[in-house]
Amino acid sequence: MIKNLAVAVSIFCIHLCNAQNVYLSKVEKTNDNTDKFLYKKTESTIDAQYLGEIEVQGFSKDDAAVFSLIYKKAKEIGANTFSFKPFGNIDGTPQPLNPANYRIALYYTPKEKLADQNGKLYVFASSDKDQKININKKDYLLTPRSYITLDIIPGEVYTISTKKLLGSTIKVQPKTNNENLYFQASSLKVKSDTSGTGGLNLKSGDIIGLEKSYADFLSLIYVHNKP
Template sequence: MIKNLAVAISIFCVHLYNAQNVYLSKVEKTNDNTDKFLYKKAETTLGSEYLGEIEVQGFSRDDAAVFSLIYKKAKEIGANTYSFKPFENIDGTPQVLNPSNYRIALYYTPKEKLVNQNGKLYVFASSDKDQKININKKDYLLTPRSYITLDIIPGEVYTISTKKLLGSTIKVQPKTNDENLYFQISSLKVKSDTSGIGGLNLKSGDIIGLEKSYAEFLSLIYIQNKQ
């Protein structure tokens, strides 16, 4: 009985550690647009309409599930863009993003006001393990919850490998640098999402192609590793 109680307590602690509360903390106004995307708003974007705020409380390793909750809350008031809104220290200076508790401001931005992509290749680590990868014969070490970026050269072939005995290798050849490419190195078996809304749209072994909305969310909560 004591053993069963210990197991139950352990399971409860795991659930508590991964508990996540995502809620609309402020609603200024709503918008009736039907845009399916939810992009991170660039600082240079003009003409955005402020709608409200979301607060995330509690840490979870399941970033896709967290983004799904944020996406649903954002769409309740018609948001299609967002930005990080830091809490303030006692002296008024902004705090860095804490993945266990953060705020994002929600906006509606007309499509013609969205800033064009600048042609980068993003590669995200998983949320829990160091991973070695190779891109065009150069090695990189990705620490948990980090990412790297490389400038895209149109027409160049990019070979991404996970450097494992049974790991994956993919090749991509972007024709232009008008869009970004997003991939994540997964340490888990992940089922691809074919909806095209805030999920995964390509999988090759342990290298996953990410949908833009979800990838931009990861670029907010992960740390850029400048190697």
């Protein structure tokens, strides 16, 4: 009886530690746009209309599920762009992002005012395991919840492979450098999202092509490591 109770308490604690609440903490106004995307707002973005804020409480390794909740909340008030809104320290300085508790500011930005993409290749790690990858015969080690970026050279073929027995390989050849490419080396078996509303849109074994909205979210909560 006591043993069963201890097991039950342990399971409850595990779920509690991994529970994550996502809610609209502030709504200033709403917008009735039907944009399907939710992109990260850059410092150069102009004419972004502030709509409200989302707060995320609790840590989760399932970043796709968390993004899905954030996306739904953002669309409730018509947001199509977002940015990190840090909490403040006692002395007024901003706190760094804490993946167990953070805020996201929501905006509506006219499509013509969105900043251009910067012609980079993004490769994200998984949320819980180190991942060795190879890009054009150069090895990289991706630590959990991190990512690297490489400048895109138009016309060059980029071969991305995982350093595993029977691992996956993807080859891409960008024609221009006015778009970004996003991939994730995943330790999980993830299904592709065919809805077009912000998820995964390409999969080859343990290398996954990411839609920009989800990739922008990962670039917010993951650490950028310079290769």
